Amino acid sequence: MTLVDPFLAPATRPWSTRRAAVPTPPGGARHARLMAWVRTIATLTEPDEVVWVDGSATQRQGLLDQMVRSGTLVALDPVLRPGSYLARSHPDDVARVEDRTFICSVDPQDAGPTNNWRDPSVMRAELEGVFAGSMRGRTMYVVPFSMGPLGGPISQIGVQVTDSPYVVVSMTTMTRAGTGVLDLLGTDGRFVPAVHSVGMPLVDADGDRRTDVPWPCHPTKYIAHFPESREIWSFGSGYGGNALLGKKCFALRIASVMARDEGWLAEHMLVLRVTSPEGRPFHVVAAFPSACGKTNLAMLQPTVPGWTVETIGDDIAWLRPGGPGTDGRLRAINPEAGFFGVAPGTGPATNPAAIATLTHDVIFTNVALTDDGDVWWEGLTDEPPAHLTDWRGESWTPGCGRPAAHPNSRFTVAAEQCPTIADSWDSPEGVPVDAILFGGRRATNVPLVLQARDWAHGVFLGATVASEQTAAAEGPVGVLRRDPFAMLPFCGYNMADHWAHWLRLGDTLSGRGVPLPAVFGVNWFRKGADGRYLWPGFGENSRVLVWALRQVEAAATGGSATGGSAALAVESPLGLLPAPGALDLGGLGLTEEDAAALFAIDPAAWVEECGQTEEFFARFGERLPTELAEQLAGLRDRLGARLADGV
Numbered sequence: 324m325t326l327v328d329p330f331l332a333p334a335t336r337p338w339s340t341r342r343a344a345v346p347t348p349p350g351g352a353r354h355a356r357l358m359a360w361v362r363t364i365a366t367l368t369e370p371d372e373v374v375w376v377d378g379s380a381t382q383r384q385g386l387l388d389q390m391v392r393s394g395t396l397v398a399l400d401p402v403l404r405p406g407s408y409l410a411r412s413h414p415d416d417v418a419r420v421e422d423r424t425f426i427c428s429v430d431p432q433d434a435g436p437t438n439n440w441r442d443p444s445v446m447r448a449e450l451e452g453v454f455a456g457s458m459r460g461r462t463m464y465v466v467p468f469s470m471g472p473l474g475g476p477i478s479q480i481g482v483q484v485t486d487s488p489y490v491v492v493s494m495t496t497m498t499r500a501g502t503g504v505l506d507l508l509g510t511d512g513r514f515v516p517a518v519h520s521v522g523m524p525l526v527d528a529d530g531d532r533r534t535d536v537p538w539p540c541h542p543t544k545y546i547a548h549f550p551e552s553r554e555i556w557s558f559g560s561g562y563g564g565n566a567l568l569g570k571k572c573f574a575l576r577i578a579s580v581m582a583r584d585e586g587w588l589a590e591h592m593l594v595l596r597v598t599s600p601e602g603r604p605f606h607v608v609a610a611f612p613s614a615c616g617k618t619n620l621a622m623l624q625p626t627v628p629g630w631t632v633e634t635i636g637d638d639i640a641w642l643r644p645g646g647p648g649t650d651g652r653l654r655a656i657n658p659e660a661g662f663f664g665v666a667p668g669t670g671p672a673t674n675p676a677a678i679a680t681l682t683h684d685v686i687f688t689n690v691a692l693t694d695d696g697d698v699w700w701e702g703l704t705d706e707p708p709a710h711l712t713d714w715r716g717e718s719w720t721p722g723c724g725r726p727a728a729h730p731n732s733r734f735t736v737a738a739e740q741c742p743t744i745a746d747s748w749d750s751p752e753g754v755p756v757d758a759i760l761f762g763g764r765r766a767t768n769v770p771l772v773l774q775a776r777d778w779a780h781g782v783f784l785g786a787t788v789a790s791e792q793t794a795a796a797e798g799p800v801g802v803l804r805r806d807p808f809a810m811l812p813f814c815g816y817n818m819a820d821h822w823a824h825w826l827r828l829g830d831t832l833s834g835r836g837v838p839l840p841a842v843f844g845v846n847w848f849r850k851g852a853d854g855r856y857l858w859p860g861f862g863e864n865s866r867v868l869v870w871a872l873r874q875v876e877a878a879a880t881g882g883s884a885t886g887g888s889a890a891l892a893v894e895s896p897l898g899l900l901p902a903p904g905a906l907d908l909g910g911l912g913l914t915e916e917d918a919a920a921l922f923a924i925d926p927a928a929w930v931e932e933c934g935q936t937e938e939f940f941a942r943f944g945e946r947l948p949t950e951l952a953e954q955l956a957g958l959r960d961r962l963g964a965r966l967a968d969g970v
């Protein structure tokens with residue numbers, strides 16, 4: 324494989340085959356397999372130097388200063404935004420690249436119809452060519468990291484090598500990275516190896532040097548996963564989920580495969596702790612597709628008096644049945660240590676907790692710069708400043724017709740800076756899960772909230788999530804796509820097997836007499852005929868949480884959720900809807916029509932949607948669990964009955 328870049332040609336001069344010395348890591352070269360792997364990658368990629376990332380503040384500050392000098396980062400005003408920086412990416416490296424993301428399982432059926440499958444041996448050969456000499460003239464950093472608290476029973480270890488200092492500092496915020504991880508690995512601990520290169524060597528095959536650019540990357544990208552050998556290879560991008568390999572690549576794609584094999588779950592979910600006025604804590608996880616409100620819900624400031632919400636995680640959850648000595652329920656951890664959140668739309672009115680989190684020590688990427696050295700993005704304030712430097716570094720004035728911040732611009736910040744972070748956010752054993760929410764961006768059809776009848780119906784709700792596409796991935800914004808479990812771009816194996824795994828886990832827990840979390844579907848994004856959002860969203864979403872958790876409570880105390888005088892819910896073809904008055908809509912200024920429209924179910928539109936679900940399910944052939952075909956048939960029967968009633 325040759326990429327159109329003479330600098331990426333194999334070396335011809337003897338000097339360039341000199342391999343960079345791999346220094347002894349802090350604490351000594353205890354792990355022979357790790358050392359051998361680092362040497363192999365250094366030999367392949369030919370960096371000038373290899374540096375171990377120790378996780379210290381000194382090393383991090385050194386890298387930040389170096390990036391300010393090289394132009395990768397702009398230091399923000401130290402009074403307005405202490406310890407904070409702005410990075411502007413290459414304009415073509417602004418989001419995850421799903422069409423360049425590969426699952427290289429031995430059997431294509433194990434990747435399934437929704438992943439880009441590549442033959443592992445073919446991909447390996449291609450990557451050898453692509454990575455050969457790709458770090459020439461650069462430093463290769465070795466980042467040992469833990470997903471989850473160090474040594475925790477649900478945690479996992481990875482080691483990322485990268486030639487991007489931006490990736491290093493981001494990884495030290497987003498994961499627990501550094502020497503402590505090496506201590507934990509000891510001489511023979513298991514780790515997921517992850518190789519990353521921006522794909523722009525500074526020295527060519529003849530030894531000629533070129534000058535660096537602020538955001539090196541390559542037009543041809545590879546985000547390749549080898550699920551059987553649990554390896555990640557990422558080339559050509561420095562951005563987000565493409566490059567911070569602990570995040571989507573490890574904590575979702577590779578971890579989902581580990582979880583399948585070991586009986587747990589790795590999901591694209593936020594985790595939060597909700598406490599009722601009576602002081603009863605609940606834990607909720609929620610799967611929404613990228614840029615559909617996870618960070619916002621995770622930091623929610625409830626508007627319902629007496630209820631509090633605390634943040635545990637905003638993007639990824641690992642769930643595992645509790646072990647011996649526990650009640651055996653599903654417990655969740657947030658495997659990350661920071662937030663890589665969407666900036667646009669984040670403001671004091673929508674997400675005050677995020678705004679308070681972002682006051683210091685933040686790396687912003689692709690937001691706008693104010694003339695006094697602070698940041699701005701659409702939605703931060705109602706009125707934009709009179710003049711800005713936009714995300715591309717160009718002069719910007721209101722009304723110029725371009726967004727000042729890129730729609731997928733992001734902040735990277737430590738979780739512990741969040742004022743709503745829960746004490747238990749880094750509990751190694753995780754928190755017991757009471758409720759699971761599935762949702763997407765649906766302008767039509769999908770009610771504000773409904774509850775699944777049982778676990779299998781809940782899995783059906785997850786499997787049938789569809790959402791209007793956002794700027795978080797490349798591709799047309801607004802187009803409706805199927806995104807089961809919000810995992811379409813993140814499941815490292817056959818999606819139908821993922822559903823079967825969920826069903827099996829439910830059976831296992833029920834078989835042990837362990838209560839399962841209640842499952843709900845939510846939609847904050849339904850629109851009226853005039854195109855306006857019907858639901859105010861954000862803090863008001865607490866009203867939906869309160870209804871859902873009252874349901875959980877009723878079920879736990881043996882009360883029937885649907886019957887009796889205190890009925891909270893009523894049957895519908897789609898699932899249980901809030902009974903009239905059970906979900907408080909008071910004081911929101913909703914018209915009666917809007918309130919009705921939020922919950923309206925159009926049976927004819929749903930019959931059509933069932934047809935789309937059937938087509939989608941058909942893609943999985945015999946791997947589709949029969950339970951899901953039965954769920955679809957049941958839904959059609961209920962819709963048919965409704966149509967026959969003429970309601």
Ligand SMILES: Nc1nc2c(ncn2[C@@H]2O[C@H](COP(=O)(O)OP(=O)(O)OP(=O)(O)O)[C@@H](O)[C@H]2O)c(=O)[nH]1
Pocket residue numbers: 611612613614615616617618619620637638663664665667668669673795847848856859860861864
């Ligand atoms: N209308 C409406 N918009 C919302 C709501 N919650 C979030 N948003 C907007 O949706 C966008 C994305 O929200 P996030 O909370 O960052 O989404 P996310 O799921 O964490 O995104 P990723 O980090 O890409 O996984 C932002 O522009 C928010 O302002 C809501 O309840 N209602």
Ligand SMILES: O=C([O-])CC(=O)C(=O)O
Pocket residue numbers: 418419562563564565570571612613614638663795796
């Ligand atoms: O992975 C990324 O680049 C950002 C993210 O959280 C998502 O897209 O879900």
Ligand SMILES: [Mn+2]
Pocket residue numbers: 591612613614638
């Ligand atoms: Mn995400």
